[in-house]
Amino acid sequence: MYPRPQLTRENWQDLCGEWEFAHDDKDAGVRAGWWRGDRPFEKVITVPFPPESAASGVHDPAPHPIVWYRRTFGAPEGDRLLLHFGAVDYRARVWVNGTEVASHVGGHSPFHVDITHALVPGEQVVVVRAEDAVRDLTQPRGKQFWEPSPAGIWYHRTTGIWQPVWLTSVPETYLAELEWTPSAVRKSVTVRANVDGPDVGLALRVRLSVGDRVLVDDQYTVDGELNRTITLPQGDFRWSPANPTLIDATVSLVRDGEEVDTVRSYFGLRDVGVRDGRFTLNGERMFLRLVLAQGYWPESHLAAPSEDALRREVELIKELGFNGVRVHQKVEDPRFLYWCDRLGLVVWGEMANAYEYSVDGVARFTAEWLEVVRRDVSHPSIVTWLPVNESWGVPALWDDPRQRHFLESLYHLTHAVDGTRPVISNDGWEHGTSDIWTVHDYSPAADDLTARYGTADAVDAAVGRDWPGPRRVHLDDAVRGDQPLMITEFGGLSYTPEAGERWAGYRTVGGAADLLAAYEGLVTALVGSEQVAGFCYTQLTDTEQETNGLLTEDRVPKVDPAEIRRVNTLPAASVPPERLNLLIEEAQRKSRGE
Structure with a gap:
């Protein structure tokens, strides 16, 4: 499949596969002229898999802040030749035949360059230098850990090239x-x-x-x-x-x-929006049933192991009865979005966040986020934008006016670029201006969720004086009007049948039956509330030490998918047609004496 499915060309050349590779821990490569490309590097890597992963063939998860790539290729015929990179984490410089042709900052956004002027007769040489500062917490990194080994909610780093590289031959114009x-x-x-x-x-x-x-x-x-x-x-x-x-x-x-x-x-011909406390698709109320996906595979980390794996991920989500996905702290491969478009799955477009604030970080984050929105703005599956999660990168919103202004600016800037989708200012808590109010609530008991979100008064308390999570749901000057309320992280149930397994999640259950029962209780509490407009369950798959997936890290269901689907398709009380079905079913149960 062409790596950019919404702008495809017949005349293109895939540059994925084996490249020469080298670590540059002493940052000697530039001074030594590695960019000339006149000598091979000592290792071999399989692009686009990150060198930390087994699929790359390097499989070295130790911190290496600078890496180099080299390969040769034959230039196809055409007036102009474009070199494309799906994503290189984090800073990239590119040389062709010893001529520097491009530089780019941003680990999740694409870039391309016209390399026609750098071509020579015969074989061509491309060299890439990637720099990924391990300890720079102002760098947008998502869930890549800055410590040597994964821990808590953090995973292995992804350094360098991790999405496809390709050439396209184009005419002069x-x-x-x-x-x-x-x-619509x-x-x-x-x-x-x-x-x-x-x-x-x-x-x-x-x-x-x-x-x-x-x-x-x-x-x-x-x-x-x-x-x-x-x-x-x-x-x-x-x-x-x-x-x-x-x-x-x-x-x-x-x-x-x-x-x-x-x-x-x-x-895709469709309209999305929010109205009267509900999310709407094509003018009709829609209850969002999302699942949190990390987009992470054990053998290849943030890079999917294959094109088929991207399609299968979408199929699995649909088989479980979800109607959408939130790919968490990652800008997913456009081929994944293609399958969401093609098979029918709504997506929340999220950015990989930094963890600390800096003025330089503001500029870098904003530039990369705009590139991401421009790349994905035409995908019908994307129905919201979510630039910030849980105050990551803006940890002092209450005390630092700059951080609050930055949060507000991201909301308004996103709307300035795309005026067709709702924007969530800060998913989970500490909302500023936001089109949807989202709450992260890992309460282990269904009764707790009903107590917080079962009535309008309970919701007012939960998003006002009470704190469902570690921080308040809104900032002092944020006012909730008729924006929808959604519980966009909850559950985190871990099925750990054997003692001594890795860190689990937010609640541990004893086996498949217990997992299903607990899941059904939590979901039933949310869909049974007239106040809740949607949910996002944590999470789709086990990921590293987080064993709180509905699937294992190898995408094997822990519970019969048909049972999860049954729960996920329970009628929602907040959507009138679904609520009517719910009332009919309750009346039928009472008539049967159940």
Whole structure:
């Protein structure tokens, strides 16, 4: 699969596989001229797996702040050659044939560069230097631990290249970027096309189709960056988890009747929002049943072991009866988002956070977050943005006005870039301005959840004077109006059948039956409340020492998936159609004397 599914090209070359590799613990490589690429490195690594992982072939989890990569390749024919990196953690410099062609800061966002000017006859050499400061806690790192070994909720580090590397051959003038902004209520989509190269005399041809039916086939004059709103014909083409219809797009640059460049893309026709205390999809209330996923595999860490593993992850989540996923403290591979789009799973788009605050960190985080939003803004599966979790990177919101302003700025800046999705300012607690109020509550008993969230008065107390977690739910000047309330981390149930296993989670149960019973109790308490608009259970899989997954780290269910699905599809009292079903079922049980 093309690594960027929403902007695909036929003429591309995969650069994943074996690269030469070297650690540079003394930071001697630049001075020694390793960037020239005129001699091989001593190790071999399999890209895109991080060197800490077994899948990389290096499998050295010790701290190595600087690493180097080298490989040769043959340049495909074309006017211009682009080199793409899905993600390199954290600072990257790139040389081609001894010429520095790119530098990038940000471990979870992509970058690419035109390397045409650096090509030479015959074989080409690319060299990459990656720097990942182990102890810099102002660096956005997500759940990568800064200590030598994983502990608590922290995992092995991911250094260097951990998403695909590839080449694309493009004409002198090419489509550099596409962005789709759909509106189901208006039955239209706005396409924004960014053209790189001379645009004189160009037209943009957009062909939209669903299956064999062509919906639109029109041309528009190009004048720099093009924005055009396209009205769709009659028909129900809306995207939802129950009916994930995707509208395929073929977009071409045309000059004098001839195609100059062509790419393929897609989008989903849907609207998301919040209204009257509920989340809405296509104008209808939807109870969100999410699961927290770390996006972490034992053999390959943050990098998925294969393309098939990304698809299987989505399939497993759906088989368990969830309608969405929150990939936690990680910006997931676009191919995962593709399968969420294709198979029907909503996603909360989250950023990997820093852990401490600094002014320099503000600039780095903001730049990377904007790159992430721009990369993923056209995926229909993404229904919210979540830049900050549990005050990570802003630990002194009560005492430091700068940190509070930063939190507010992220909320407003995200809306400035994408005005179509809700934004959660600080997931879990200490909310500032936020479109959804989210609470992390690891209470072990279902009765505790009912007591906190079963009535409007109970909710007011829980998000006001009471603290369900270690910090208050909101800041002093934050006011909750009709924003939805969601419990976006809860449970953390650990099924540890053998004594002496690793740190478990927030509550330990004795076996599969106990796990199911405890899970059903917690979920029933939340879906039974008219005040709760959604939940996110912690978590999908065991991860390192956290053995609180519904699946093992090898993706084996601990409980019959059909039983988890039964619980996850219980009607929600806060959504009227589901509430009606709930009342009918209760009446039927009473009539049976149950």
